[in-house]
Amino acid sequence: MSRETPSLLPVLRSQQQGEILALIFAGEDLSPTQIAERTGFPYASVHREVQRAEEAGLVVSRRIGRTRLISPDPDSPYLPDLGRVFVRAFGPPYVLADALRDVGGVERALLFGSWAAQATGHPTGRPVADLDLLILGEPDRDDLYAAVAVAEARLGRPIQVVVREPNWWEAGTGAFHDNVTSSPVVELMQTDRDGG
Structure with a gap:
């Protein structure tokens, strides 16, 4: 194909x-x-x-x-x-998924914004400099930011991290929520809330 x-x-x-x-x-x-x-x-x-x-x-x-x-x-x-x-x-999905694998408390991680739009076939008309990362869960912030720093170094791009409650995708409100949930995203990882 x-x-x-x-x-x-x-x-x-x-x-x-x-x-x-x-x-x-x-x-x-x-x-x-x-x-x-x-x-x-x-x-x-x-x-x-x-x-x-x-x-x-x-x-x-x-x-x-x-x-x-x-x-x-x-x-x-x-x-x-x-x-x-x-x-x-x-490489962002692979590098970030690898970096976040050992960060406890991350229930879901995804990329959103310009990079995600381009990666899913929605060109923005210019190269994307940074990455927007959404973390759903309750991670240890020090562990999370240490992992993201490693990914930033490997990718050569700044990564903007947004952390929200585990149920934010389904229950969140506001302009930011509406924008992210209605725009292209790239899933990095998702864990089963029941322990799997």
């Missing part, structure tokens, strides 16, 4: 290509199956994009047993600069 050129970085062939490369460049070595699970893209599409990136000298693969692991090619003349571009443009 052919997708439109992504508004986050319109020089790429597809949003899918950008997200897959951003996830690879964001950190740990991943198998194509792990990439498919994290991005939600079909395995065949991930395999095809990884193959193209490997042929272009952007990534390398190695086998550990039967598992094929993909990582950025350390000998590529395009790294680390190209890696930073992919992570900055497409």
Whole structure:
């Protein structure tokens, strides 16, 4: 299935290509199956994009047993600069979800605002400098801001954090609530309030 050129970085062939490369460049070595699970893209599409990136000298693969692991090619003349571009443009969901994973009290996290609009196919007409992060829950603020600082450093972007009560999405009121809940968002994580 052919997708439109992504508004986050319109020089790429597809949003899918950008997200897959951003996830690879964001950190740990991943198998194509792990990439498919994290991005939600079909395995065949991930395999095809990884193959193209490997042929272009952007990534390398190695086998550990039967598992094929993909990582950025350390000998590529395009790294680390190209890696930073992919992570900055497409990496916020992956980097933030990873950073917030160990912060207790976060019931739901999502990106909203200009970046989320562009990521969901609603171009704003200009590059987005910062990220808007909504946290629903009762996190320890020190832990939250420490995690966000790590994500800011990895993404090279300032992150504006808004914390609201766990039920704010359903029960909140006011102009800010109405604006956020009626605009494009990118879900980062959500926990089951019943403990799951």
